[in-house]
Amino acid sequence: MTKAPELGIALPHTGLHATPEGIVQVAQEAERLGYEAVWVLERLLRPTAPIPLPRGGFGPMADVYATAYEPIETLAYVAARTNRIKLGTSVIDALFHVPVALARRLATLDQLSGGRVIAGLGQGSNAPEFEAANIPMKRRGAGLEEFVAALRATWRPDPVSFKGRFYSIPESDVSPKPAQPGGPPILIGGMAPAAIERAARIADGFNPVGMSVEMLQPAIAAFRNAAKAAGRDAEALKVVVRTNGLAMGSNRPLLLGTVAEMADDLKRLKEIGADHVFIDLNFRKTTVADQLKYLGQLREAASL
Numbered sequence: 001m002t003k004a005p006e007l008g009i010a011l012p013h014t015g016l017h018a019t020p021e022g023i024v025q026v027a028q029e030a031e032r033l034g035y036e037a038v039w040v041l042e043r044l045l046r047p048t049a050p051i052p053l054p055r056g057g058f059g060p061m062a063d064v065y066a067t068a069y070e071p072i073e074t075l076a077y078v079a080a081r082t083n084r085i086k087l088g089t090s091v092i093d094a095l096f097h098v099p100v101a102l103a104r105r106l107a108t109l110d111q112l113s114g115g116r117v118i119a120g121l122g123q124g125s126n127a128p129e130f131e132a133a134n135i136p137m138k139r140r141g142a143g144l145e146e147f148v149a150a151l152r153a154t155w156r157p158d159p160v161s162f163k164g165r166f167y168s169i170p171e172s173d174v175s176p177k178p179a180q181p182g183g184p185p186i187l188i189g190g191m192a193p194a195a196i197e198r199a200a201r202i203a204d205g206f207n208p209v210g211m212s213v214e215m216l217q218p219a220i221a222a223f224r225n226a227a228k229a230a231g232r233d234a235e236a237l238k239v240v241v242r243t244n245g246l247a248m249g250s251n252r253p254l255l256l257g258t259v260a261e262m263a264d265d266l267k268r269l270k271e272i273g274a275d276h277v278f279i280d281l282n283f284r285k286t287t288v289a290d291q292l293k294y295l296g297q298l299r300e301a302a303s304l
Helices: 020-032 071-079 099-113 127-133 142-155 193-202 213-229 259-271 288-303
Strands: 006-010 037-040 086-089 117-122 160-163 168-172 186-189 205-207 238-243 276-279
Touching: 006 020, 006 288, 020 037, 020 071, 020 288, 037 071, 037 276, 071 086, 071 099, 099 117, 099 142, 117 142, 142 160, 142 168, 142 186, 142 193, 186 193, 186 238, 193 205, 193 213, 205 213, 213 238, 213 259, 259 288
Parallel strands: 006 037, 006 276, 037 086, 086 117, 117 186, 186 205, 205 238, 238 276
Antiparallel strands: 160 168
């Protein structure tokens, strides 16, 4: 058994230091160092009014979201400047899109990149974004589940069709198909019990976000158990852990610290069932120069 999970890095496509040049620099350095994937997220907008916070009360949305390059366009830009590294979304908020349109965009990116796409999807949580997309928040849950079914239907051989409660595709030819047989692997993000169960039942993997190993361990265990309960091969499904470089209380942020401390984090993450881990340093307003240095440090930690 390897000592560490696969490594990834979020590209600097959000926040203070987001630039086309920085995006390419980080992607190319990650590929040179043998990282498995680069990752992007989706944000429609950053409301200026306070929003409900996950732990209660109201407050501003993180200012890192004031600038957010579009995820698929960013990955297409990176695909043209790299050769091997996988291109992941963590996450695209599926309900803000039309299934057949997003399926075509992901298939196009998969073809242009030679089959390197990982499709991380979520249902969204920010009410102002749902307002801007003209989608009711009550569609979450069932809507995401049906969206995934419609997405997969579009990737099947032509002619394709789909009929559901929220989405319909009349029998049609819809190409190109993805380069990867059956389409890119679909991850579902989230930490709520319903999201974990849904990922275990319908996705190819689970994309939790956590600030500590202790926070992630029960979520990963619940995912594996739910997959077994659904009659699936739990070990064949991938767990891709996102961490945003933020601390829980007075604890050291996960995957930050000395090389030895990061090596210990990677070992513990592997022990609890993480297959791939990546950090988003943009929440910490880390410069591109320091992100490039960090890539070497984490690669060294993974080798210990």
